[in-house]
Amino acid sequence: xxxxxxxxxxxxxxxxxxxxxxxxxxxxxxxxxxxxxxxxxxxxxxxxxxxxxxxxxxxxxxxxxxxxxxxxxxxxxxxxxxxxxxxxxxxxxxxxxxxxxxxxxxxxxxxxxxxxxxxxxxxxxxxxxxxxxxxxxxxxxxxxxxxxxxxxxxxxxxxxxxxxxxxxxxxxxxxxxxxxxxxxxxxxxxxxxxxxxxxxxxxxxxxxxxxxxxxxxxxxxxxxxxxxxxxxxxxxxxxxxxxxxxxxxxxxxxx
Numbered sequence: 039x040x041x042x043x044x045x046x047x048x049x050x051x052x053x054x055x056x057x058x059x060x061x062x063x064x065x066x067x068x069x070x071x072x073x074x075x076x077x078x079x080x081x082x083x084x085x086x087x088x089x090x091x092x093x094x095x096x097x098x099x100x101x102x103x104x105x106x107x108x109x110x111x112x113x114x115x116x117x118x119x120x121x122x123x124x125x126x127x128x129x130x131x132x133x134x135x136x137x138x139x140x141x142x143x144x145x146x147x148x149x150x151x152x153x154x155x156x157x158x159x160x161x162x163x164x165x166x167x168x169x170x171x172x173x174x175x176x177x178x179x180x181x182x183x184x185x186x187x188x189x190x191x192x193x194x195x196x197x198x199x200x201x202x203x204x205x206x207x208x209x210x211x212x213x214x215x216x217x218x219x220x221x222x223x224x225x226x227x228x229x230x231x232x233x234x235x236x237x238x239x240x241x242x243x244x245x246x247x248x249x250x251x252x253x254x255x256x257x258x259x260x261x262x263x264x265x266x267x268x269x270x271x272x273x274x275x276x277x278x279x280x281x282x283x284x285x286x287x288x289x290x291x292x293x
Contacts, residue, residue, distance in 0.1 A: 066104065111246070
C-alpha cells in the first residue's frame with residue numbers, strides 16, 4: 039500500500055579475523071555478513087548499499103575491523119557530476135571505443151584480459167594465481183541484477199566493468215582492462231561511462247564506487263569524481279565536510 043512501511047529483519051554474522059588485504063602492517067580484517075529471510079537478495083543489497091555495505095559473490099557485507107576505520111564506502115551523485123577538463127579529454131580520446139551493456143558471464147576472452155590486467159597491476163597478489171573457476175566464482179557469482187559494460191576496439195575486448203543495478207543506484211563491482219594502453223586511461227574512462235549509465239537508468243542516480251581508504255594512494259583516484267561522497271558517522275556526506283575528522287581517526291593525512 040502507498041505510504042506503508044515494511045520492516046525487514048537483518049542478521050549479521052561476524053567473520054574471524056584475517057590478514058588485511060590493503061595494509062601489510064599486521065592489522066586484522068573482520069567483516070559483518072548481512073543476511074535476511076524477510077526480503078529478496080536484490081532488495082536487501084539495495085537497502086544496505088544505502089548504509090555503506092558492499093557485495094561479493096552472494097554475500098552483502100560491511101567492515102568490522104577492530105581499531106580501524108580506514109575502509110570508507112564512497113559514491114558519486116551522477117546527476118550532479120560534471121567531468122573536468124582532463125576527463126573530457128579521456129572521453130574524446132576514447133570515442134572510437136564501442137560500449138555495450140551485456141549479461142555478466144565469464145568467458146575465456148574476459149579471463150585472458152583479466153590475467154593480463156592482474157599481472158601488470160597486482161603482480162604478486164593471490165589474484166594472479168586465480169584459476170578460471172576462481173575467476174568465475176569470485177567476480178561473476180551473484181544473486182542480484184548484475185551486468186557488464188564491455189569496451190571493445192575493432193571488436194577486440196579491451197575492458198570489462200562488472201556492475202550491480204539496484205533501485206538505490208548502480209554499484210561498481212570490479213573493472214579490468216588492457217594494461218598495454220596506458221594513454222587511454224581506461225580506468226577513468228570506465229567510471230565516466232558508468233556515471234553516464236547511472237544518470238540514465240538509475241532512479242537514485244548514485245554510482246557506488248566501493249571503499250575509499252584514507253592514505254592509500256592507489257584508492258585516491260576516486261576523489262577526482264566530484265562531488266565525492268563518503269559514508270561516515272552513519273550518513274552520506276561530501277568528503278569536504280568530514281575529511282579532517284577522517285584524518286584524525288586514521289592518524290594520517292588523506293590529502
